[in-house]
Structure formats: structure tokens, C-alpha cells
Amino acid sequence: MFGEYSLGELTSIFVMQGFAGLILFSVFLLMALGLAIIFGQMGVINMAHGEFMILGAYVTWMCSTFFHGYLPALVPIYFFIAMILAFLVSGALGVAVEWLMIRRLYKRPLDTLLATWGLSLILQQFYRSVFGPREVGVELPQWMLGSLPVTDVIEIQINGLFVMALTTIITIAVAVMMYRSRWGMQVRAVVQNRVMAGAVGINTEKVDRYTFGIGCGIAGIAGSAFTMIGSTGPTAGQLYIVDTFLVVVFGGAASLAGTIASAFTISQAQSIMEFFLSGSIAKVLTLLAVVGILMLRPQGLFVLKVRR
Amino acid sequence: MAAMPFAGLAMPRTAFAQAPATSAVNTTGLAVTDTDVTVGILHSVTGTMAISETGSVQAEKLAIEQINAEGGVLGRKIKFIQEDGGSDWPTFAEKAKKLLVNDKCAAVMGCWTSASRKAVLPVFEQYNGMLYYPTFYEGLEQSKNVIYTGQEATQQILAGLDWVAKEKGAKTFYLLGSDYIWPRTSNKIARKHIENVLKTKVVGEEYFPLGHTQFNSVINKIKLTKPDVIYAIIVGGSNVAFYKQLKAAGIDLNKQTLMTISVTEDEIDGIGGENIAGAYACMKYFQSLDNANNKQFVSAFKKMWGDKTVIGDVTQAAYLGPWLWKLTVEKAGSFDIDKVAEASAGVEFKQAPEGYVKIHPNHHLWSKTRVGRARPDGQYDVIYETAELMEPDPFPKGYQ
Numbered sequence: 001m002f003g004e005y006s007l008g009e010l011t012s013i014f015v016m017q018g019f020a021g022l023i024l025f026s027v028f029l030l031m032a033l034g035l036a037i038i039f040g041q042m043g044v045i046n047m048a049h050g051e052f053m054i055l056g057a058y059v060t061w062m063c064s065t066f067f068h069g070y071l072p073a074l075v076p077i078y079f080f081i082a083m084i085l086a087f088l089v090s091g092a093l094g095v096a097v098e099w100l101m102i103r104r105l106y107k108r109p110l111d112t113l114l115a116t117w118g119l120s121l122i123l124q125q126f127y128r129s130v131f132g133p134r135e136v137g138v139e140l141p142q143w144m145l146g147s148l149p150v151t152d153v154i155e156i157q158i159n160g161l162f163v164m165a166l167t168t169i170i171t172i173a174v175a176v177m178m179y180r181s182r183w184g185m186q187v188r189a190v191v192q193n194r195v196m197a198g199a200v201g202i203n204t205e206k207v208d209r210y211t212f213g214i215g216c217g218i219a220g221i222a223g224s225a226f227t228m229i230g231s232t233g234p235t236a237g238q239l240y241i242v243d244t245f246l247v248v249v250f251g252g253a254a255s256l257a258g259t260i261a262s263a264f265t266i267s268q269a270q271s272i273m274e275f276f277l278s279g280s281i282a283k284v285l286t287l288l289a290v291v292g293i294l295m296l297r298p299q300g301l302f303v304l305k306v307r308r
Numbered sequence: 309m310a311a312m313p314f315a316g317l318a319m320p321r322t323a324f325a326q327a328p329a330t331s332a333v334n335t336t337g338l339a340v341t342d343t344d345v346t347v348g349i350l351h352s353v354t355g356t357m358a359i360s361e362t363g364s365v366q367a368e369k370l371a372i373e374q375i376n377a378e379g380g381v382l383g384r385k386i387k388f389i390q391e392d393g394g395s396d397w398p399t400f401a402e403k404a405k406k407l408l409v410n411d412k413c414a415a416v417m418g419c420w421t422s423a424s425r426k427a428v429l430p431v432f433e434q435y436n437g438m439l440y441y442p443t444f445y446e447g448l449e450q451s452k453n454v455i456y457t458g459q460e461a462t463q464q465i466l467a468g469l470d471w472v473a474k475e476k477g478a479k480t481f482y483l484l485g486s487d488y489i490w491p492r493t494s495n496k497i498a499r500k501h502i503e504n505v506l507k508t509k510v511v512g513e514e515y516f517p518l519g520h521t522q523f524n525s526v527i528n529k530i531k532l533t534k535p536d537v538i539y540a541i542i543v544g545g546s547n548v549a550f551y552k553q554l555k556a557a558g559i560d561l562n563k564q565t566l567m568t569i570s571v572t573e574d575e576i577d578g579i580g581g582e583n584i585a586g587a588y589a590c591m592k593y594f595q596s597l598d599n600a601n602n603k604q605f606v607s608a609f610k611k612m613w614g615d616k617t618v619i620g621d622v623t624q625a626a627y628l629g630p631w632l633w634k635l636t637v638e639k640a641g642s643f644d645i646d647k648v649a650e651a652s653a654g655v656e657f658k659q660a661p662e663g664y665v666k667i668h669p670n671h672h673l674w675s676k677t678r679v680g681r682a683r684p685d686g687q688y689d690v691i692y693e694t695a696e697l698m699e700p701d702p703f704p705k706g707y708q
Contacts, residue, residue, distance in 0.1 A: 005532065013532045020524035027522070125354065133358035135548060135578025145582070147558035155558035160524075229556070230521045231548030231578050235356045239519040239545055274525035279516035280487045282525075 012154045021271035023160040026167040028263040030225060031240050032247040033167075033174055034218035036259040039248050041178075041191050042211055044102055045113040048120035049244055050237025052216045055093060055123070056086035056223030057232040058131060061138045068139055076141045083166075083224045090220025095213035102212060103205065106194070120237070127234040135233035144228065159228040166225055170218060175256055177214075187211050250290050252300025261301050266290065327383025333642045336436075339412040340643050345384040347372070347630070348391065348407035350418030350428075355395025356544070361420045363574055364442050364626035365390070366613050368417045371630035374608065381634045382643070389413065397427040404428040408435040414643045415440060417629040420622070422446060422490055429454070436645050440629030443622050444569070444591075446493035447702040452649045455632060456672045457665075458625040459592055460702045461494050464569050466501055467677035467694050468590030472537055473506045475692075476565050480511045482535035484526065484542060484550075487515035491541035494569065497707045498539060504706070511535050516542070521549040527557045538566040547575055551583045561586030561682075572620025573686060581686035593624040593662040594680045594688040605661035618686065624661050631657055632667065664697070672700030 005013075031053065038046045046052075063082035067075050074081075097119065105112045144162060147155040178184040189197040190204050198204050223237075230236065243266075251262030266286060273282035294300070330342050339346035349368055351361040372386045380386060389411050391403040400419065407413045408431065415438040419425045422445050432439050432453040439454045447460035472478050481502050485491025492515065499510050511533045514526055530538060542550050547570065554561075567588045573595050576584060595606060595618060605627065609619055632655060637643055640651035653669040666674045674697040680688030 009532065013528055016528050016531070017525065020528060023524060024522050128354065128358060133353070133362050134574065135359055135545070137548075137576075137578055137580035139580060139582070145555060147556060149558065157524075157553075157556040157558075159552075159556045226521075229549055229552055231545035233359055233545060233578065235359075236545050238356070239521055270522075271525050274522075275529060278514045279520060279526065283517050283520075 012151060015154055017271065017275055019156060019160065021268050023157065023163060024267035024271050025264050026160075026164045027226070027229070028243060028247050028267045029171060029260060030163065030167045030222045031219075031244045032251075032259050032263055033170060034215040034222065035244050035248050036251070036256060037174065037178075037218070038212060038215035039245075040255065040259065041187055042208065042215075043109050043191070044105075044212070045109065045116065046215070047113060047117040047241065048097075048123060048237075049219055050239070050241040051120045051123035051127075052090045052094065052219035052237075053223030053226065053240060054127065054232065054234070054237040055090045056083075056220030057138070057227050057236070058127065058136075059086040059089050059220065060224040060227050061131075061136045061232055064138050064140075076143060079141060079144065079224075083221050086220040086224035087217040088220075090223070091213045091217030094216025095209055097216075098209045098212040103208060106208070124234050124237070131234065133234060135231050135236070138227040138232060140228060162228065163225055166221070170221065171256075171260065174218070178256060183207070183210070246287075246290060250294065250300055252302040255300075255302040258300055258302030265301075328641070333382055334644065335642075336644050336646075337412060338414045338643050338645075340384065340414060343384060344387050345381060345414050345643060346387045346389060346411060347633070348404075348411065348413035348416035348418065349388050350391050350393055350400065350403055350407060350416055351420060352393045352395040352424075354392055357393075357395040357420055357424075359544070359578075360574065360622070361393075363617075363620060363623035364417075364420060366617070367442075367609070367619075367623045367627035368630055370609055370612050371627050373612070375630055375634050381637050382641075386630070393419070393424055397421075397423050400424040401427045401431050404431040404437070404439075405435065408432070408437040413437065414637075414645075415633045415648075417442075417626065417633075419443070423488075425449075425454075438633070438645050438648055440633060442626035442629060444625070446490045447704065448493065448708075450670050450672075450702050452671075453645070454671060455629070455652060455667065456700075456702075457628040457632065458622060458673075459675065459677070459698075460672055460700055461497050462701050462704045462707065463592070463672075463675065463677055463698045464590060465494060465498050467698060468567060468569070468588075468679055469498060469501050469506065471590075471679050471692050472565065472567055472588070473508065476536065478536040478565065479508045480533075480535045481508065481537045481539050482511055482530055482533060483513040484538065484540045485515050486518050486520075486541065486543045486546055488518060491515065491543070491570070494541055495539070497704065500707045516546060518544060518546065520546045523550045523553045524557065527554060527559065530559070531557075536565060538564065540566060540568045541570045542568075543570050545578075547571060548579050551579045551587075555583045567679075571682075572622065573618040573688070574620035574623065576682065576686040577618055581682065581684045584682045585684040587682045588691075589680050589682065589688060591621040591678055591680065592675045593621045594678065594690050595619045596680070596687050597662065597678075597690060599661075599663055601659050601663065602661040628657060628660055628665060628673070631659070632665075636667075666697070668700050670700060670702060672702060674699060 035049050060082040067078040147157045149155050186202050186207050190207050247263045251258030270286045334340040351365050376385045393400040417440045442457050444458040483495045569590050636655045640647040652667045655667045677694045679692040680690050
């Protein structure tokens with residue numbers, strides 16, 4: 001396959017391919033982080049995760065339109081404002097949804113699947129009615145486009161670097177919140193034993209509400225970031241939901257390290273196979289491998305040891 | 309809607325005086341009265357395909373309104389019943405049956421994907437209806453009950469490849485597509501043409517699941533193989549991801565030739581003009597076509613649906629449907645399906661925005677193939693068109 005290329009060309013391509021794998025890893029991790037909190041920690045199967053992401057994307061689009069129209073001077077930095085707004089809007093919707101719907105279903109976790117699937121359909125139609133059925137184009141500031149040429153062949157995508165940096169920051173933030181903060185301890189306590197957690201004075205309802213809200217907010221940030229690499233339309237959230245669940249389930253629910261390891265494994269497998277085989281076959285083989293491994297280890301890669 | 313309120317009211321009365329008796333023009337019990345005739349519109353306005361089908365619905369409604377303003381069909385105003393296919397193929401079949409059996413529609417404008425057309429085809433053949441189908445598609449189909457107002461594959465592919473081989477001296481091609489029947493069949497035809505007719509080479513061929521969003525690996529492969537032409541048939545949301553990532557990876561479409569048959573002005577709205585500027589698209593219609601018919605069409609469309617709407621290839625083809633049906637009915641002197649199907653061959657539409665079209669006996673259209681180059685503002689510059697109308701050839705010999 002590579003006989004006709006020089007060593008230099010091959011080296012450059014493998015460097016770029018390695019970088020492509022890292023970008024894919026960041027993308028997978030970013031979209032799975034919100035769900036890892038909601039599904040992993042709370043046990044809620046949130047089928048509307050993709051729609052929370054797209055809400056973030058629409059917020060970004062509105063910001064882009066607003067800044068290009070009214071504050072052109074601030075266009076270079078509008079993306080940061082948009083991400084913060086995306087977090088707040090998606091998070092607020094998450095809190096509202098938890099209060100109206102999810103909190104009635106904690107004792108019936110499987111029903112959250114149906115309820116949130118219904119919610120995803122409602123949100124899709126809502127986006128379609130408000131923003132129109134067509135995709136919208138988010139105009140990015142000039143500095144975020146293009147790539148940094150390292151050599152003639154090696155070029156590093158700026159939006160890839162951006163997603164990688166963002167994913168790193170959010171992963172660290174989530175890890176600190178989960179394992180080093182008082183709130184994280186309360187969340188883990190509630191997950192392990194709701195009744196006991198309540199008995200020792202934790203306001204479980206409040207913890208649930210904010211946990212769900214933060215998970216949705218992170219989904220909003222992910223959606224905002226993905227306007228750089230993907231499409232923004234009423235049903236675009238559906239493009240991400242399968243991969244997101246795959247990463248979280250494969251990694252083992254309730255384990256942040258598991259989510260990271262799983263995102264890394266799946267993205268590398270897919271990216272390498274895509275290069276040597278074709279896109280469709282790579283997807284098939286990845287899914288087959290995941291199914292095979294989950295049959296041997298139903299709990300996923302990493303298991304949290306708790307006494308039940 | 310307020311385009312021609314008075315004309316719409318005044319014209320039918322004069323036309324009505326000369327209208328032939330209903331018993332003479334409708335012998336099979338279709339929904340035709342002395343004053344009006346009912347047709348169906350069957351597209352997805354919900355679900356994932358709503359993105360693409362919205363333009364077609366808008367174009368069909370515009371054509372119906374304009375026909376009514378001119379006095380309707382055989383002195384009868386067109387009324388329409390709209391059904392939603394919901395991006396779900398069995399639903400399309402069910403709604404098609406409803407439009408034909410319950411509503412007795414004299415014609416149906418509808419469907420977009422090949423999957424939805426394949427689902428309704430047996431219904432139209434069993435209950436003897438007439439379908440005007442707007443999308444460019446893979447060919448390999450022909451029915452008495454369908455008029456295909458879009459291009460079949462050879463009309464869309466061959467002239468474009470000839471052009472790029474001649475103008476750009478292209479020797480190597482990299483074929484890309486979404487993984488379903490239309491891109492695969494189209495690329496099969498493209499490959500035969502590239503290898504057997506142009507005597508050049510295909511250096512790669514790849515397919516991606518619908519909705520795929522990560523193209524960095526294949527972009528690296530393209531960088532390694534350095535094809536003269538990237539030939540892309542990627543659809544839906546994947547399109548947006550592909551062009552954004554291509555641009556981010558530093559592939560400049562002003563230097564790297566890319567030709568697509570799946571990106572119309574509609575799709576560019578979502579992709580962003582700056583991400584695809586410089587790419588070549590091979591279509592039969594572009595919104596920027598410079599002729600009197602098209603100028604009238606574009607301004608009427610914008611008046612009805614708003615200044616910001618864009619018009620893509622399929623939207624124009626959908627606009628042809630009601631007009632071709634009207635002309636055919638008037639040629640046949642009857643609404644009867646059998647007579648309309650029979651009279652279809654040879655019907656000409658001289659006011660077509662794309663210039664001029666004519667129905668071939670195989671129920672596809674004679675039309676020109678054009679190449680456009682994407683501008684940053686989301687429109688195309690038309691840079692080439694075939695001198696003659698291309699003959700539709702849904703079962704091309706040597707390409708299967």
C-alpha cells in the first residue's frame with residue numbers, strides 16, 4: 001500500500017494521523033463528559049443529551065449572528081462568550097427538566113429512557129419550529145479557521161487544537177469537582193445510597209437538580225464547540241448520541257477514568273482503521289469489538305467497587 | 309401569498325366560460341369538479357429530511373399559485389392537500405395511498421429520497437396515480453406513473469467529468485460518498501467513465517455512514533494520494549462536517565480541485581460559504597443562472613418565501629412538476645391518468661427557470677448539465693454548460 005511513497009511523506013502522514021486520532025479522542029470525550037455525570041453518576045438514561053448539545057450550538061449561532069450584526073469589533077472573542085452562554089442556557093433547561101420530569105423517575109431508571117426520548121422529540125420539533133428545518137451556518141472568527149503549517153505536509157488544525165484544549169480544561173474541572181469538592185462528595189454519596197445520604201443531612205433533591213443541570217450545561221459547551229467541526233440543525237444531536245452512549249457504557253458507568261480510557265480506545269481504533277480500511281468498515285469493526293468486549297465485561301472497562 | 313390577489317380571483321371566471329365539461333375530462337372519478345381539481349403534495353416537513361424537502365414544498369406551492377393566477381388547468385383552479393411523510397418511508401407509502409384512494413388526487417408532487425420513492429412506487433402503480441418526483445437520483449428506474457423532473461445519474465455525472473478532465477487536465481480522481489444507494493450507484497458510473505472513457509485513474513473510493521462527522525483520517529489519505537480531483541457525494545449533516553474539516557486541514561479549494569454533485573445552494577447555507585468557496589458543483593440549475601425565466605422565478609420565490617431563502621437544484625426541479633402536469637393535462641385534454649401518462653412524452657416547458665425542458669418518452673427530462681463554482685457568499689458562478697440538452701438515459705449501457 002505504501003510502496004510508492006517516500007519515507008518523509010509517510011512519517012508526516014503518520015504524525016498527522018496521530019493528531020487526527022487525538023482530535024477524535026477529544027471530541028468523543030467532550031461529548032461524553034456531560035453524559036458520564038448524568039448517566040454514570042445519577043443513573044439517568046438521558047436520550048435527549050444530543051438535543052442539549054444542539055441547544056448549545058443554537059446559542060452559539062445566535063451569538064454569532066448577534067455579534068456579526070451589532071458588535072463586529074468583538075467578533076474575534078465572541079466564541080468564548082457563546083460557550084459560557086451555552087453552558088448557562090443548556091444547564092438552566094437541564095435544571096427545569098429535572099424539576100418537571102426526571103425527579104419523579106429516580107425509582108424507575110428505565111422509564112427515564114422513554115421519558116427523555118420523548119423529550120428529545122419535543123426539543124427537535126421545537127428547534128424546527130423556532131429556527132427552521134434547515135441547517136444554520138455558524139460564522140467563526142477568522143483566527144479559528146485554517147491550520148498551522150509545521151512542514152510542507154504536516155498541518156495542524158486550529159479548531160482541533162481548540163477542542164483539545166477545551167476538553168482538557170473541562171475534564172480537569174469535572175475531575176476536581178467530582179473527587180475534590182464537597183459537592184462531588186455529596187453527589188457520590190447520593191448515588192451510593194440515597195436514603196442514608198438524606199439521613200445525614202444532604203439535601204438530595206438539590207444535589208440531583210444541580211448535578212443534572214451541570215451535566216446538561218457541559219453538553220451545551222460541547223455542542224457549542226462542535227459548531228466548528230459539524231452541522232447545526234434540529235436533528236443534528238442524533239448524530240452524536242450513539243457514540244456518546246457507546247463511550248460511557250464501554251468505559252463503565254460511574255467512572256471518570258473509564259470514560260477517558262474508553263474514549264481513547266474507541267477513537268484510536270476508529271481513526272487507525274479508517275486510515276487503512278474505509279469509513280463504513282471501520283465503524284462496523286469498532287462496534288463489533290465494543291460488543292465483543294462488553295459481552296466479556298458487561299460492567300465496562302473500569303468498575304467502581306461498591307458494596308451493594 | 310399577496311403576490312397576485314386580484315389576478316387569482318378574476319382569471320378563473322373568464323377561463324371557466326370555456327372550460328370543458330367535467331364528465332368529458334374526468335372519466336375515472338378523480339377529484340375534479342367544474343371549478344377545481346385537487347392535487348397532493350407529499351414531502352417530509354418533520355424528521356431529518358425536512359432540511360432538504362422544505363424547498364421543494366415551497367417551490368410546488370409557488371407553481372400552483374402561479375398556475376391558478378393564470379386561470380388554472382382546463383379552467384379549473386388547483387387545490388392541494390399536503391401530507392407529511394415524516395422522513396419515514398412506510399409513512400410515505402401510507403400517505404400516498406391516502407392521497408390516491410381517499411382524496412382521489414389527480415396528481416401528486418412529492419418524495420425526495422430514493423428510499424421514499426421506492427416505497428411509494430408500488431402504490432402509484434397499483435392505484436394508477438401520477439407522481440412528479442423532483443430529486444436528481446441514481447437512475448435504473450422508469451415507470452408509467454412517475455415523471456422524473458430531476459436528472460438521472462448520467463445527466464449529472466458524465467458532462468461534469470468530461471469538463472474537469474478537459475479544463476483541469478485531471479488524471480487522478482478520489483471518489484467519496486455517503487453509504488447508500490445514490491452515492492454508490494453514482495460513483496460506479498463515475499468510475500466506469502473515468503476508467504473506460506477518459507482513460508484516467510481512480511486512486512481511492514470511500515464511503516461513510518450517513519451522519520458521519522469525523523473526516524480527518526480520509527483527509528489525511530487524500531493528502532497522501534494527492535488526487536487531481538476530489539469527487540464528493542456526501543449528503544446531509546456529514547456534508548457540513550466534511551467541508552469544515554477539509555478547510556481546517558489546510559486544503560485550499562482554490563488549489564485543490566473538488567467536484568461535488570450533492571451540494572446545492574441549500575446545503576451551503578449550513579456549510580457556510582467561506583468553507584466551500586472554490587469548489588465545483590455539477591447540477592442542471594443554479595440560482596445565479598442568467599436568463600429571463602430564472603430572474604422572474606427567483607424574484608417570485610423570494611417574494612413568497614422571504615428574501616433570505618436560497619434556491620437549489622432540486623427546488624427548481626420541484627417547481628417544474630405542477631407546470632409540466634398542467635401542460636400535459638392541457639395537451640391530453642383530460643385529467644385521466646392514462647391519458648396524461650400517454651401525452652407526457654414531448655411536452656415542452658419553455659418558461660422553465662433552467663431555460664427549457666422537454667419530457668422524454670422514458671418520462672425523464674431533457675436538460676442541460678452545468679458546472680458552477682462556489683462563491684464565498686453561498687452562490688455559484690456558472691462557468692460551463694453543455695451546448696445541447698442531455699438525453700436522459702436511466703439504464704445506461706456500459707455503466708452498470
